[in-house]
Structure formats: C-alpha cells, structure tokens
Amino acid sequence: MVMKFALLPWKPELIFTGTSVMGINPKTQKFCSHMDFWDSIRQNDYFSFEGLLAVVKQLRIYKTPDLETPKYEILKRTSDYEVRKYDSFVVVETKGDTLSGSTGFNDVAGYIFGQNSLKDKIPMTTPVFTQASDGKSTPVLIQIVLPMNKELDSLPSPIKETVTLRKVAENIAAVTKFSGKPTEDIVLEKQKALRSALLRDGLKAQPGCLLARYNDPGRTWSFLMRNEVLIWLDDFELD
Known part of the structure; x- marks a missing residue:
C-alpha cells in the first residue's frame, strides 16, 4: 500500500x-x-x-526533482530496505573515479545536451547512478538514465568513444534511502549495512552496488538530498 x-x-x-x-x-x-x-x-x-x-x-523530508525516473514497483518494505521491481531502462555511461565522485558526469551530460551523432537534446532525468561492480569504491561507471520512451536502437550514437549506451534489463533490487551529502565512507557503510541485512534475511545479493543521487548538490541543502544505495537480487520471491 x-x-x-x-x-x-x-x-x-x-x-x-x-x-x-x-x-x-x-x-x-x-x-x-x-x-x-x-x-x-x-x-x-x-x-x-x-x-x-x-x-x-517515513515522514522525513526528501527533495525529489520533478523529473522522470526509472519505473519501479515496491514489492516489500522492511525496517531496513525496500525491494523494488524495476522496469528495463537505458543509460548513457562512462568510466568514473569513485562511487561518490563526479568524474565523467560532464561527458554523459554532454551526450543528452547535444553531443551525439544527431545533435539531439534529450530531456534530463533523475537519478544519476554510479555503479561499482564489486561493492567497493573503484572502478565505477557513472550513468544518466534516458527517458523511458527511448529505445536503444532509436537513440543517436555518442560522439565520444568513452561514452556508451546500454540497456539495463528488468530486475529486482534491494534499496536503502538516506539524506545528506553522500561521501565515499557513508556510501560504503550504507552498502555494507544493506548487504548484511540481506544476508540476515536470506536474500541472494549480486556483487556490486549502485549509488543513486537525485539532487543537484550545488542547489540542494544536504538535509533535503535524496540518495539511495541499490543492490540487485537473484531469485527473489515474495513470502
């Protein structure tokens, strides 16, 4: 509900x-x-x-921009995390430096601002993802989600060779939400706590994690920021 x-x-x-x-x-x-x-x-x-x-x-204030986000359904909410079923979506991505870093953002943002083969401008969405393949801080991919009505084969090609497009398949994730500035230590601690909760509850967590940042850090007070750590799950079934 x-x-x-x-x-x-x-x-x-x-x-x-x-x-x-x-x-x-x-x-x-x-x-x-x-x-x-x-x-x-x-x-x-x-x-x-x-x-x-x-x-x-749940009455805590989070500022979520009025922008399109990946579509998901909440399957379960525990005291520590939510389990969400995400629809597939397309990202534009490039290499970053750390989970909480911004290296590479200008390259992926440039793609949606017209640095592509058709010079098309694509609407901004939220959140910005950074993905770590092993749950640690490096190496990472920084990603911007493209509008939900965009299909991979209909999008213009990136101009920069380091920028690529990829379709993220429909999947189920465990998600923990938090506010404040998402420093590297905080993000890794949230990831560790979430993984421990999943292990305790007998859920099968995939390696790695994603940090979702919903707000412009230069325009949003830290206590209003909406941040999330996601871990994809295998073989999830409702009780």
Whole structure:
C-alpha cells in the first residue's frame, strides 16, 4: 500500500507491505475481523511503539526533482530496505573515479545536451547512478538514465568513444534511502549495512552496488538530498 500523507506540506509517501488477515463469521458469512501484519515491524499488535516509529521515519523530508525516473514497483518494505521491481531502462555511461565522485558526469551530460551523432537534446532525468561492480569504491561507471520512451536502437550514437549506451534489463533490487551529502565512507557503510541485512534475511545479493543521487548538490541543502544505495537480487520471491 502506498499513500500520500497530505497533512504535511511536502506530502511524504507512506509505504506498507505485508499480509492482511480477514476473519469471517461462519453464521453470517460476513467479515468480522481484520488484522494487518507489516513487513517493517515485528510487533503487530493493534497499537505498538514500533509501528508508530515506522510511520514517523517515513515522514522525513526528501527533495525529489520533478523529473522522470526509472519505473519501479515496491514489492516489500522492511525496517531496513525496500525491494523494488524495476522496469528495463537505458543509460548513457562512462568510466568514473569513485562511487561518490563526479568524474565523467560532464561527458554523459554532454551526450543528452547535444553531443551525439544527431545533435539531439534529450530531456534530463533523475537519478544519476554510479555503479561499482564489486561493492567497493573503484572502478565505477557513472550513468544518466534516458527517458523511458527511448529505445536503444532509436537513440543517436555518442560522439565520444568513452561514452556508451546500454540497456539495463528488468530486475529486482534491494534499496536503502538516506539524506545528506553522500561521501565515499557513508556510501560504503550504507552498502555494507544493506548487504548484511540481506544476508540476515536470506536474500541472494549480486556483487556490486549502485549509488543513486537525485539532487543537484550545488542547489540542494544536504538535509533535503535524496540518495539511495541499490543492490540487485537473484531469485527473489515474495513470502
């Protein structure tokens, strides 16, 4: 279930996944009870402090730009992470330096600003991804997601040989969200904590991770920044 909390000016999304158990009166054949069991808490009594805290944590302010993002469906939300099913999308990418670095961004941004074989300008999207193949800080690829209506074979070719286009297949990822400036140490610590949570929960994590940065660091206060660490999963099945 996803719902907007309209009482706050920034209208945060409240996300709950789990199981609903409905009781039926055998005499009247009508529903007589209803209990929800959230994936994000262990104490599922009618009222629990843990449940209240799970709601309050989701009221935090994150500034997400009004730009197109990769489409995904939230399959499960625990206290530590979300499991999302991403549709396929296309990225323009080049080599970077570190997960939190910006080396290579001007090259991939140049592609969408017209440095391509057709000199086409392509709408900006969010987030900017940096992908590490082994979960460490180097080497990485820095990526900009292209609009969802763009297919790989219909896009102009990059002018720079170091810039390439690639289609990311539909896949399922575990995601943890955080605010603040995503320094290298913080990103690696978030990745480590997420991987530990997945191991604890018996999920099969692929090597490597992605850092998703949604905001322009020069125009966004750090406490409003939306950052995410993603780890792709193998063989995920809902309970």
